[in-house]
Amino acid sequence: MNGDWLLRGRDGRLTVYLPSGDAVLCRAERVPKGPWDAPRKVGGEQKLHLGLAVGQGPDGYAHLVAWRPTVPGQSGLVHSTHFRPLLAPLDWNPVGHPDKKGDRTGMPAVAVDAQGRAHVFVRNEGGGVSVLAQKEKGGWEPWRNLEGSEVQGELAAVTGECGRVEVYAAAPGGILHWRQEEAGKPPVPQERADVPVRPGTLRALATSAEHTTVFFTDDSGDLCAWRSGGKPVPLLASAGPGPVSAVRCVIEGHDCTVLAQRSAGGRVAFAAYPTEQESAGAWWTESGPDLPADAEVSLALDQDGEVVAGSLSPSTGTLLLARRKDEPGLALRAWQEM
Known part of the structure; x- marks a missing residue:
């Protein structure tokens, strides 16, 4: 999955999405904070390839994008919108292929601007x-070609506090970055970071009115942070x-960034x-407990602005949640299976 699959809807309820x-x-x-309903299929009976990209706009609507098989050897992208957690998502709507036709070219990424417009990014x-x-x-x-070359791994799409969308991509020897200069305009290339980056480790977060921050793992195994201009x-x-999951929250009166990652030992x-x-x-x-090898980790804020952590295993469908304790620091309550 690409993006945060644990989201808070506009009615305060949490939702998870699972390929x-x-x-x-x-x-x-x-x-909110109550029991969970049973899993429901998104978007009708359309058959999909494995993999899902999720993005959420300021309006709280979730935008889902996946690849579907079309004719033998070819695929196309489809999009669905989920307006509220207890409503059914819309049916999958075909949105085409970055090269007009062909097979899958890479995992898509989704960001949603201040006007609620989804932007789907994918390697071509x-x-x-x-x-x-x-x-x-x-x-x-x-479709617009933003250029770039030798893009590797998953893209990291994000919406800045200003409501304009950005996307980061790993390439040999560095990170590529595109950003909207004006609302409604295509993103344009920005400064590149010359750094040895491991593909598949990028995750971006809006961290101030001026900046988004991209987190990634470098070739030495360090988790790094980069903002344009630095x-x-x-x-x-x-x-x-x-990749890490990242969220901003207030801890003891301070604006903090919280990161979560499935560790090499299997816990969060x-x-x-x-x-x-x-x-x-x-x-x-x-x-928490040891997780299956395919478990994903995601962070969200609940209706009270408190951190909620989730782990989800596609192979088992097991959803575990932990909420922050009502005490100083980042201590979590016991993990619970939903």
Whole structure:
């Protein structure tokens, strides 16, 4: 999965999204902090390839994108919108292919701007990045090639506090970055970070009115943070092989960034530090039981602004949640299976 699959809807309920075979399932809280409903299939009977990208706009709507098989040897992207956790998501709507036709070119990523328009990013056949953007009054703009070359692994799409979308991509020897300069305009290339980055480890977060921060693992195994205009900063040794999940929250009156990652030992590791102050340092604390090898980790804020951590295993469908305790620091309550 690409993006945060544990989301808080506009009604305060939490929702999770889970690829399952040739479909996508969703589950939601019946009431905030209450019991969860049974899994439901997203988007009707359309058969999908395994893999899902999720993005959420300021309006709380979730946008889901996946690849579907079309004719033998070819695929196309489909999109669905989920307006509220207890409503059924819309049916899958075909949105095409970055090269007009062909097989899958890479895992898509989704960001949603301040006007609620989804932007779908995906690697194209030439190894660069293409984008497809919704029109404000319905329908889609044409596919646009943002250029770039030798893009590797999953893209990291994000919406800044200003409401404009950005995307990061790993390439040999560095990170590529595109950003909208104006609302409704295509993202344009920005400064590149020259850093040895491990593909498949990028995750981006809006961290101030001026900046988004991309987290990644470098070739030495350090988890690093980079913001345009500065240099990549090592934060701490990566806890595990995949990307982190990241969320901002208030801890003891301070704006903090909380990170979570499935550790190499199989548990969930957490770290927190003052937002955009990497020099303050951070350290991992592991929590919960050993997880299956395919388990994903995601962070969200509940209706009270408190951190909720989730782990989800596509092979078993097991959903575990832990909520922050009502006490100083980042201590979590016991993990519970939903």
